Amino acid sequence: MFETQEYTVTHSNAPSLRSFIQIDPASDFPIQNLPYGVFSAADSPKPRVGVAIGDFVLDLAVLEDEGLLDLSPAYEVFAQPSLNPFMALGPVVWSKVRAAISALLRDDNPRLRDDKPLRSRALRPRNEVTLHLPFHVAGYTDFYSSKEHATNVGVMFRGKDNALQPNWLHMPIGYNGRASTVVVSGTRVRRPRGQLKPPSADVPSFGPCKRLDFELEMGVVIGQPSSLGEMLTETQAEAMIFGFVLLNDWSARDIQQWEYVPLGPFQSKAFATSISPWVVTREALEPFRVAGPAQDPTPLPYLQQVSAQNYDLALDVALQAAGSNAVQNISQTNFKYMYWSSVQQLMHHASSGCAMSVGDLLGSGTISGPEKHQRGSLLEISWNGTEPVELAGGVKRTFLEDGDSLVMRGWCQGNGYRVGFGEVEGTIVAAD
Numbered sequence: 001m002f003e004t005q006e007y008t009v010t011h012s013n014a015p016s017l018r019s020f021i022q023i024d025p026a027s028d029f030p031i032q033n034l035p036y037g038v039f040s041a042a043d044s045p046k047p048r049v050g051v052a053i054g055d056f057v058l059d060l061a062v063l064e065d066e067g068l069l070d071l072s073p074a075y076e077v078f079a080q081p082s083l084n085p086f087m088a089l090g091p092v093v094w095s096k097v098r099a100a101i102s103a104l105l106r107d108d109n110p111r112l113r114d115d116k117p118l119r120s121r122a123l124r125p126r127n128e129v130t131l132h133l134p135f136h137v138a139g140y141t142d143f144y145s146s147k148e149h150a151t152n153v154g155v156m157f158r159g160k161d162n163a164l165q166p167n168w169l170h171m172p173i174g175y176n177g178r179a180s181t182v183v184v185s186g187t188r189v190r191r192p193r194g195q196l197k198p199p200s201a202d203v204p205s206f207g208p209c210k211r212l213d214f215e216l217e218m219g220v221v222i223g224q225p226s227s228l229g230e231m232l233t234e235t236q237a238e239a240m241i242f243g244f245v246l247l248n249d250w251s252a253r254d255i256q257q258w259e260y261v262p263l264g265p266f267q268s269k270a271f272a273t274s275i276s277p278w279v280v281t282r283e284a285l286e287p288f289r290v291a292g293p294a295q296d297p298t299p300l301p302y303l304q305q306v307s308a309q310n311y312d313l314a315l316d317v318a319l320q321a322a323g324s325n326a327v328q329n330i331s332q333t334n335f336k337y338m339y340w341s342s343v344q345q346l347m348h349h350a351s352s353g354c355a356m357s358v359g360d361l362l363g364s365g366t367i368s369g370p371e372k373h374q375r376g377s378l379l380e381i382s383w384n385g386t387e388p389v390e391l392a393g394g395v396k397r398t399f400l401e402d403g404d405s406l407v408m409r410g411w412c413q414g415n416g417y418r419v420g421f422g423e424v425e426g427t428i429v430a431a432d
């Protein structure tokens with residue numbers, strides 16, 4: 001199944017591991033990462049699965065053809081236009097494939113290193129490929145699991161005394177989003193139209209959103225199904241998570257404010273959700289696991305976790321105003337602040353007996369930290385439009401304008417390397 005090489009087996013996360021490919025220490029894609037994506041190229045337009053390594057994409061369909069990653073000869077898993085068939089094979093196979101890819105890319109393994117014809121077929125410069133949505137999104141649920149974000153939004157919408165609703169500290173609150181409008185980084189985001197009823201208006205009108213926002217989130221990619229009626233333990237939930245992407249939950253705040261009582265956000269979120277193209281595996285993030293904030297009151301037994309389920313994952317957001325060349329940082333935060341973990345979100349999601357599917361996407365909820373510069377949305381940064389963001393050239397922003405571009409980046413800093421997510425970018429285009 002996999003060729004074995006005579007060398008000391010080093011764990012695929014070892015900081016000492018080196019590839020024969022020259023990789024900048026600041027690269028998001030060292031041999032310790034190996035995120036999966038789906039790509040095509042001008043000379044071969046069929047999308048298939050690849051792995052990012054340095055400035056290259058490793059074409060797994062080519063390696064599979066060479067018999068280097070054969071999982072089930074009857075079915076070519078990596079020649080598919082999504083990660084779903086590979087994810088469906090489960091965590092034991094994920095781990096074996098990761099080890100095989102890591103081994104092939106090592107600087108002390110001649111198999112690919114010295115095979116120049118194979119290298120030229122299997123390795124493509126990343127700037128010469130097109131990146132596609134990496135998996136078929138079966139379902140999309142967005143959560144609301146940052147205590148700082150929920151408190152900020154609650155104070156703005158419901159007042160200081162009612163900021164956190166009574167249920168918030170007892171369960172990860174979530175709502176079902178639209179899988180059909182999850183798009184890959186670089187897809188332009190059309191300003192939504194909707195019903196608007198500002199406080200000053202007696203009746204609603206219909207027109208373009210005037211308070212368009214972003215939400216900095218992480219997306220959890222579910223790689224294994226659960227059965228109808230089945231609850232999940234912490235261990236089961238953890239094993240179902242294939243990996244993570246960056247996620248921008250674009251939000252129409254004026255549409256949201258009028259529609260969200262009594263059932264929560266709907267059209268204000270349904271128009272677009274952007275994700276980064278590389279799925280970073282849970283295994284690559286293993287060295288960066290940390291405990292989350294103390295949970296008080298203690299969660300009910302079905303939601304309790306004994307392992308550290310948060311990640312020390314730095315995040316930043318930059319805004320390029322329409323017509324400007326300046327790309328300015330407007331937020332810097334960290335995924336470690338999240339009150340409810342991704343594992344707890346998944347345990348809660350299945351707790352009613354809801355069946356989960358391969359390709360389900362769970363939005364973490366907006367990631368805000370305790371400091372003002374750590375806020376994960378313009379709603380918070382501009383404090384509901386009352387504190388405009390000062391940008392270069394005297395440009396100010398409270399909410400996004402047509403032609404504005406927003407870029408989110410995320411990474412885990414290791415010892416001499418970083419496990420990065422690349423970026424998720426979107427540019428706003430006018431409603432009409």
Ligand SMILES: O=C(O)/C=C/C(=O)CC(=O)CC(=O)O
Nearest residue numbers: 143144145153215265365366
């Ligand atoms: O009603 C509120 O308090 C706000 C709800 C949301 O913004 C929904 C959402 O996307 C939550 C999040 O991303 O944290």
Ligand SMILES: [Ca+2]
Nearest residue numbers: 142215249366
């Ligand atoms: Ca959200």
Ligand SMILES: [Mg+2]
Nearest residue numbers: 249250269273
């Ligand atoms: Mg959304």
